[in-house]
Amino acid sequence: MPEIEFRNVGYAVGGRQILCDISFSVEAGETLVLLGRSGSGKTTALRLINAMLLPASGELRVAGRPTTAHDRVALRRSIGYVIQDAGLFPHFTVARNVGLVPSLENWPREKVNARVAELLDRVGLPSQEFANRKPRELSGGQRQRVGVARALAADPRILLFDEPFGALDPVTRLDLQNEFLRLRDELRKTSVFVTHDVREAMRLATRIALLDQGRLAFLGTPAEFRRSDNPEAARFLEVLRPDGAAC
Amino acid sequence: MLSDVLQDLLEEGGELLVQHLVLVFVSMAIACAIGIPLGIAAAASPRTRRFALAFAGIGQTIPSLALFGFLIPIPFIGGIGEHTAILALVVYALLPVLRNTVTGILGVDAGVRDSAIAMGMTPRQVLRMVELPLAAPTILAGIRIATVTTIGTATIAAAIGAGGLGVFIFRGIASIDKLQILAGAIPAALLALIADAGLGALEKRWSVR
Ligand SMILES: Nc1ncnc2c1ncn2[C@@H]1O[C@H](COP(=O)(O)OP(=O)(O)OP(=O)(O)O)[C@@H](O)[C@H]1O
Numbered sequence: 001m002p003e004i005e006f007r008n009v010g011y012a013v014g015g016r017q018i019l020c021d022i023s024f025s026v027e028a029g030e031t032l033v034l035l036g037r038s039g040s041g042k043t044t045a046l047r048l049i050n051a052m053l054l055p056a057s058g059e060l061r062v063a064g065r066p067t068t069a070h071d072r073v074a075l076r077r078s079i080g081y082v083i084q085d086a087g088l089f090p091h092f093t094v095a096r097n098v099g100l101v102p103s104l105e106n107w108p109r110e111k112v113n114a115r116v117a118e119l120l121d122r123v124g125l126p127s128q129e130f131a132n133r134k135p136r137e138l139s140g141g142q143r144q145r146v147g148v149a150r151a152l153a154a155d156p157r158i159l160l161f162d163e164p165f166g167a168l169d170p171v172t173r174l175d176l177q178n179e180f181l182r183l184r185d186e187l188r189k190t191s192v193f194v195t196h197d198v199r200e201a202m203r204l205a206t207r208i209a210l211l212d213q214g215r216l217a218f219l220g221t222p223a224e225f226r227r228s229d230n231p232e233a234a235r236f237l238e239v240l241r242p243d244g245a246a247c
Numbered sequence: 248m249l250s251d252v253l254q255d256l257l258e259e260g261g262e263l264l265v266q267h268l269v270l271v272f273v274s275m276a277i278a279c280a281i282g283i284p285l286g287i288a289a290a291a292s293p294r295t296r297r298f299a300l301a302f303a304g305i306g307q308t309i310p311s312l313a314l315f316g317f318l319i320p321i322p323f324i325g326g327i328g329e330h331t332a333i334l335a336l337v338v339y340a341l342l343p344v345l346r347n348t349v350t351g352i353l354g355v356d357a358g359v360r361d362s363a364i365a366m367g368m369t370p371r372q373v374l375r376m377v378e379l380p381l382a383a384p385t386i387l388a389g390i391r392i393a394t395v396t397t398i399g400t401a402t403i404a405a406a407i408g409a410g411g412l413g414v415f416i417f418r419g420i421a422s423i424d425k426l427q428i429l430a431g432a433i434p435a436a437l438l439a440l441i442a443d444a445g446l447g448a449l450e451k452r453w454s455v456r
């Protein structure tokens with residue numbers, strides 16, 4: 001059974017069709033990258049998965065059940081979510097940010113603390129040094145690491161990423177992408193990763209889903225993507241060519 | 248002879264000061280008890296927001312002496328005395344508290360609110376753990392503005408027999424006695440300054456958190 005399944009999903013706001021007849025599934029343990037230009041509907045598709053939005057037509061299944069049939073709060077607590085600039089709570093310490101979902105789930109305090117320390121170490125932020133800082137006392141890259149730790153805290157089956165590394169410099173971005181690959185191999189979570197950066201997509205994806213104006217234009221592995229003759233895929237591939245980088 | 252006058256002022260002044268403080272405190276407590284929950288509801292719904300802000304705004308535009316005057320002939324809620332004064336003061340204090348509560352909550356970063364919801368907080372938890380703490384300095388700023396204004400406006404309460412430092416001021420005006428006017432005005436001004444500084448310090452402490 002696929003972990004996430006889009007079945008002819010459509011989404012509209014105010015009569016405007018934003019997603020149209022999207023069908024694909026995400027298998028357990030894979031990293032599906034949602035690639036597309038700005039406004040193509042990537043964030044909308046991602047937010048349908050954790051029931052921040054509900055489909056206008058079709059059905060979206062998580063763990064075999066439509067999102068409309070899940071208890072939304074429980075569903076969201078079982079799905080990690082990382083966004084650009086991390087969306088950390090500025091009035092919480094790093095430790096409290098990371099331990100949030102376990103606390104909401106009423107884990108005993110010692111267990112939360114142990115989990116927070118373990119996760120901070122895991123994402124390369126020694127808890128001794130970072131646990132008691134506020135988010136504004138961190139660099140952008142460090143904040144993003146905290147965001148990842150927070151998403152992992154309650155050991156969710158699924159992780160959603162919305163351009164998490166979008167605001168970082170290229171070198172830090174590369175570091176965090178490598179970190180992502182390492183964590184993925186260690187933890188084997190099902191991930192959906194939104195980006196408009198084709199290089200990032202090629203590096204991280206087990207499969208790429210290309211969105212073009214709310215429609216699924218391509219679905220396949222990075223190697224298949226490279227050979228695709230889809231026109232929108234071709235535009236993205238242009239970026240990868242050495243002369244394409246110049247403009 | 249001057250010292251006799253001062254002696255009298257001091258004795259009566261203590262009592263009037265306490266009356267004044269009670270007027271301000273009770274009015275502010277009521278304004279907060281209405282304004283903050285109403286502001287929370289208004290932040291959540293554009294329709295409630297339009298109505299609430301419009302009504303509170305209208306209250307604000309009525310000249311204060313006129314409002315006290317209007318309330319006197321109204322049965323039950325009006326009449327001579329403290330409760331009428333408090334009602335009028337609440338009408339004035341409501342808008343800053345309400346408006347700042349709305350502004351503070353709506354001002355919470357969309358990404359922060361979004362991740363709160365995405366992490367599986369219930370609406371109540373989002374409000375209690377994220378929106379209210381982040382809006383607190385703004386709400387407190389509204390309370391501060393309202394308190395300072397109320398301390399001043401409460402002097403007019405004396406006109407409808409509610410007592411307070413305004414008693415000195417009205418008596419001074421009636422008898423063309425500058426000393427009496429100052430005996431009411433100076434403590435009221437000092438009170439406003441102290442409230443402003445105290446609440447300002449609290450506001451600052453909350454915003455650095
Ligand atoms: N609440 C909304 N009301 C109206 N239009 C919306 C709403 N949310 C999204 N849209 C529109 O839907 C389209 C897709 O938006 P979405 O945020 O999913 O794009 P995206 O692919 O994530 O873009 P980006 O890369 O810029 O983040 C856009 O044209 C956007 O203007």
Ligand SMILES: [Mg+2]
Nearest residue numbers: 042043044162
């Ligand atoms: Mg987006």
